[in-house]
Amino acid sequence: MMARGLQALGRLKVGAMNQTEAAYARTLELRKAAGEVAWYKFEGLKFRLADNTFYTPDFAVQLADGALEAHEVKGYMMEDANVKIKIAADMYPLRFVAVQVLSKKAGGWKVEEF
Template identity: 70%
Template structure:
């Protein structure tokens, strides 16, 4: 294994070792995005949003809970998934959910300061 690959593997293990937050608890990136949704609600773009408010069945014993269920001012319902880093299982689940449900699924990733900051959006 190259030294670069070894460093990446070590970094991944370090992140995984941190553990997960309790269900219903936002991480820092999700909290920052919730503030963005709240600002959009105040200007009338978003009618309502709920953190981990909807659980979707993908298959027997397989579920997907989007980070945010968002209702836009026009009544359209969207599922927003906020990630700092995408792992393969999360990407697979959002793609499967988008194929199964007649909803708009949006992946949101925080841009670094070097990238200009803000949010990057990808629709599924």
């Protein structure tokens, strides 16, 4: 019998965006059209945190000034994702950004930099 409790419900295939990630990709497209973002790629970077422990942020983003950022997009920030982004930010010399969708009433995104 498979350990179902360990598998995320509704998990998408690797490389497939969920609705929140797709909405953020549209935001990145708007920022690209405005000249703020030069390039972005979904799951474009993978960071080794320890032996057999990796972190793949949702988006690799290059800003117009050439700065490279790693963006993690969540509807709700779980503790394991929060820990991994903090560890990666301490280990690697680029900006890590956690992006959380706000309520439909508020609209937009809550952004936290590491």
